[in-house]
Amino acid sequence: MLSVAVLVELVRNGTSGGHVKCWERFAESAARLPDAAPHLDLTVYFLGSREHVETLSPRVRLITLRPVLASTTLVSARGAEDVTDLAPHHPRLAALLPRHDVWHLTHGFAYATTAVRLAHRATRGGGPAPRLVASVHTDVPALAAVYARYLAGRRLPAAGTLLARGAERRLRRRRDRLLDACERVLVPTPAGCAELAPVVGADRVALLRRGVDHARFHPDPTARTRLARAYGVPADRPLVLFAGRLDATKGLPLLAESVRRVRSAGRPVHLVLAGAGAEAAPVRRSLGAGATLLGPLPQDQLADVYAACDVFAFPSRTETCGNAVAEAMAGGLAVLLPEGAATTQWLTAPGEDGVVVHDDTPEAWAAALTGLIDDPARLTAVRHRAAVTARETHPSWDRVLTEDLLPAWLHPHAPTHRATPAPGRQ
Template sequence: MTSVAVLVELLRSSTSGGHVKSWERFAESAARLPERLPDGTGAGLDLTVYFLGKRERVDVLSPRVRIVTLRPVLGTTALTSADGAEDVTDLAPYHPRLAALLPRHDVWHLTHCFAFATTAVRRARRSVPAPRLLASVHTDVPLLASVYARYLVGRWLPGDHPAPGEFLADLAESRLRRRRDRLLDGCERVLVPTPAERAELARALGPHRVALLRRGIDHQRFRPDPGARARLGREYGVPADRPLVLFAGRLDATKGVPLLTESVRLLRERGRAVHLVMAGSGAEAGPVRRALGAGVSLLGPLPQDRLARVYAGCDVFAFPSRTETCGNVVAEAMASGLAVVLPEGARTTQWLTAPGRDGIVVRHDDPGEWADALDTLLGHPRLLSAVRRHAATTARDTHPTWDRVLTEDLLPAWLPGVRPRP
């Protein structure tokens, strides 16, 4: 039996982001694995997913699958902004408790570039027999670090002081990018979410060391629900008499929130009775409220089940972000029957099979152009209904389940003898 440790150095909670939720879903899928898969494999996996937590804890999902939370050594809680929207990680160079647990596993799977990853790499150098080191790329951590560095400088130096923020942002991004690249270089295989990223990394690491790790979708949780609109009004006071545009994610500049805010403001200025619904928190929450007033409902971070009901109660999902490696929220919105509006060229457009039919792409990051795209949908009910219908069909027919991604993408990387998908 092969014992696999997945190292996710982020705080686990009911409102954690997509990275944490993805590995929770993979763990649940692993717990459902039969003793043997159709190709004769499957019984050889023992899986432990490690997260950060407020206390050490073990959640047993099955006799062969468990989730473990470990306390951070040098947590970043004190560095988060007032709304606490940033992910909490561990900046310590070494995590002694994790180092003591790692030798029981055969495969050490890195998903980040902080304390868990650096501990694994250091521990692997003196382990006999040596473990297999793998990694997967889930988000552009260096870019996000640069954004948060600017926010932190804004906290510490109120007023107009752009130079220190830019210096710290550039320093954080360059150092984290070098650290990430060193960690990836030491891994026998690196998993990435899109073919474009696979091609890019293959040039540096070699094509034999890079493979795809797609994202799945829970079609039972995220689906159209005719009764969701009324519940949205009852639970959150969202108006039911006008089109609802939804955004889900961190409310910061990396997600395109200022662009979306201005586009909705322009729509309302033109006389279109549109209401923006935002699920998440972040530094842009205040500016959004000031710009739109009663035209926006800020729901804060939501657990998955409540978020699913919010999706199903809205009409359009607008997501201007260009920093996503995958953007699971787009898949969740499409499965819920929403028309999605995305930036042309963003990696999130991979969820579409027929742009223009199952989703709308906007060429430029211009508020007027985004307002026009939203207006075209909201001003033509038949078109909006058609796009929503095609989105749900695409999700149902082409977006893989978490079980399928586990068996086709992860098991071949983890277990000897499991053949990768063609």
């Protein structure tokens, strides 16, 4: 029996972001593995307000541990970021890790640094060393740069720019050192493979796609009536949805201004926002009754919201994958995405199953929205093709677990070059 520990140093709750949801889905898939499947014992570690164990099957469990130094102690972007643990060492996790054979890093803070230091110590001491695997889920350096600008505020833009550049450089070096300690690094896109190949070696980089829960996310013509009844969203006009953190890392200011321009041109489009963050108040001021803010939603409610809307507009360039795009397509929405973003990987026929916007300007995004809203036949065709693409080409979580994750865990990989960083450099 191979014991795998997956380290997700983010708080788990009902409205957690895509990183947490990803590993919840993988754990559920692992719990469904038949008895004849490879012998795997899986534990996924999250952060939480208390230590707690949730058992999904005799071989799969989710454990939450209290953070040592939660990032909530910082004054930041008014709820724009996920809560992680900034401590350099997590004693409770350190006590639990030796029971596992494979330590899978998914972030770059307390859990990851604890694991890498323990592995280095075991190797240096000549004892049995764990196998280290990593997967990339979030572009933390890019997010940190945006949050640094939030912290500086509008009064100190120059200081914010300098702070942002420094934070991004330091966190990117830190990320690369942690990844270089791992025998294999899993990324969601071929572009991600190309980016990290010079950092850790091409032989150590492999794909870890994201799955879609097709039973949960699907078209539903009755959903709009429920959305209108529950939240007062107008049902008689095109609904543009945005789901995720309401901040600049996701491109929300660009989208809000684009929608404002479309409305000013006389088109009664309505923006629906699912999430929370620093840009919530500015959106309310800019769009007034033209926007409905739903707040963070659990997956089942979010699936209903997807199916109730017409367009999913997602200007974010910080995504490593963008599972929200796949969920929206499965729900039958026409997606608008920035050219060159990782999220465009979900499209098989750009222009037909989704729209790619070529410039990150309000004018370009407003024009793309208008092009769909003013042509109902085209909007219907794009929505239909998006649902077909999702159904026929986007893999399930069970398939990704079997084809991408299990091989990385079950079969040790001997890289041609590996440099384990010293503990003091974390």
